[in-house]
Amino acid sequence: MFTGIIEVLGKVVEITKEKENLHLTIESNITPELKIDQSVAHNGVCLTVVNINKNQYTVTAIKETIDKTNVGELVVDDFVNLERAMKLGDRLDGHIVQGHVDETALCTKIKDDNGSTIFSFSYTSDKNNVTIEKGSITINGVSLTVVNSFKNEFSVAIIPYTKEHTTFSQLKVGNKVNLEFDVIGKYVQRLMSN
Template sequence: MFTGIIEATAIIEKIERSGENINFILSCPFTQELKIDQSLAHNGCCLTVVRITDENYSVTAIAETLEKTNLGQWNVGTEVNLERCLKFDGRLDGHIVQGHVDKTGIVQKIEDRDGSFFITITYDETDDFTTVPQGSITVNGISLTVAESGFGQFSVAIIPYTWEFTNMKNLQSGDLVNLEFDIIGKYVTKLMKKNAVL
């Protein structure tokens, strides 16, 4: 379980293909603190550390993960948002994030609003996934508040700190981003669908 508060960013150092899977070798500021079999959210996607060598560590993305996320578009040099799993002796500063990407969205517009950035993202809306104003959404692993919400799209406002210390600053119109919708909203939506059938 995660909070959507990014600790640091990692850099993709090497990419190795193994059948349908991809092994990513990354470096980050806390590589030496990691352990084999540890869960680590990469752009909001929970991956398991499988190897640690000097300043690098490795994770494996299987075909299903590659289909549902933007990991297949990563290249050597790509900057990735990182978060280690939640410790229950601390504060929950973001919102409850599982590290399970629901789907990808497409960045439509990035507006510089003189000190903050307003980003509009579209996605394929279904009965299972929706957003509401002032609700929570995770974009590339970052816990954000929905500023505006419409059918199949939403906007978020990014403060300068988040812009500078995550990979948000690298986004451009047309980029694919990982989305995890609010877990409480997903349960409510499912219950409402069940009740409508009864």
């Protein structure tokens, strides 16, 4: 379980393919605090630490994860948003995030808005995912509030701090991002469709 509050950026330093799996080696200043078998969200994708070597650690993404996220598009020197699982008893500063990506979306527009930046995204309709204005959404692991919601499209407004301290600073129109829709909204959607 995560909150969507990014702790730090990690740098991809090695990618190794083994059969259908990808082993990603990440360099990060939180590595000394990690342990084998620990869950860490990478751009919102919960992956298990399988190896640690000094300030680098390795996680493995299986075919299912590669097919449903943007993990397969990562290259060496890319940065990823990192968050360790929340501790029981900590404040929930973002919202409840599982680290299970529902689908990907494309960034369709980036607009400077006098102190904030508005990012717009589009996603497919075949999964029946929905957003609502002022509802929660997780984009590449970052807990955000939807400011505009339309059918298969939405926007979020990013404050300068979030933009500077996450991969939003590198996001461009046409980039693919990971989406995790609000878990409570997903249950409501499922109940309503039945």
